[in-house]
Amino acid sequence: MLINEKLPLDLAKFAQEDQVLHLSGASWSDYEKLESPEYSQYLISYFDNQITIMSPGRNHERIAELIGILIEAYCEKIDLLYFPFGSTRLKEGEQVGKEPDTGYAFEVDKEHPDLAVEVNFTSGSINDLTKYRYLKIKEVWLWQDLEIKFYYLDDGSYRQITASFVLPGIEAEILTKYLHRGFKESPLNIKKDWLIANPEDN
Template identity: 50%
Template sequence: MLINTKLPLDSDRLQKQDQTLCLAGMTWIDYEKFDSEEYPGYRVSYFDGVITLVSPSKNHERIAQTIAILVSAYCRKFSLLYFPLGSTRLENKPLAGKEPDVSFAFNTDKDIPDLAIEVIFSSGSLDDLNKYQAIGVNEVWFWRNNKITFYQLQKEYRKISTSKLLPNLSSKTLENFVNQSLTKSPLAIEADFLQQI
């Protein structure tokens, strides 16, 4: 956790919210020094001289994992080859680096995923699209305030209502199931999801 819980802060609230630290005036070389082995549990990104470290909350992780489970279920149902890349560090040196919450390549394994998914619980922003554009990720999904928005990279990202990668899936449908993740087991959510798509 980035903030010491011995501070006079509500530790329960800290457990439910992401902890974020932004370091300005940084270089790509500084970014490369942040090793996942030294900073386990943190997601690190770099863009425009700013390094951002995020320690995801329990709720953040639950939502991200539910989305990953539903994407995997979709692929199994429609026999779409998929290669989960998780939070693998993505880079376009020295412009941008990002560790998504969840990511997938489809049809063939790739170094840069076709899909990156971000949960904006109490950290992150749509500015992450700039990082993903510099890296060249085809489609990015954001969950924020109980809404899921899909973006497809053309010359820049454009909002779309139905995924181009998973064509039977709309953002509205996915949103309805993902928003159950804080109160229901992914097993029950997945069963209902597979019946609807």
């Protein structure tokens, strides 16, 4: 599989939109070859003999970064210990590999995060939940179509919830409104308003 003939993706488009490359008929060993530093700028996943390589655009990065900022601010406000995973590659046997936009374990550190965050603009889909189901990630936040939705793993499948179970007090509809501000405003101002709206006794 001639990966290097297909990479890097078109960096002229990188600033504004995600770019995605799908490689079918791939093996797990092909996937593991993409763990080298030269591919660190990409988010890479593997499932059902397909490798997906994604180069995130500017808006993607802004939303993903803002979600992380607001999660950490909320944890600091309620004094909840958190352990960031960032885009650490998560694996389950040789079946599934996934690099979330960010992820967190809470209260104590764990092998896998309690929460994974997936940002989709021109890439990905709700089918990413299948990969997270194999990884047994307790909760997934999926940004798609300009809104964030929360999914909780219940009896082996994800169901949509309106408020987070792992971070009680955070509602998807309200968080979406703050994330919309991220396209034009500094995260500093958004974070300040977020903390005021989420007092410690909530």
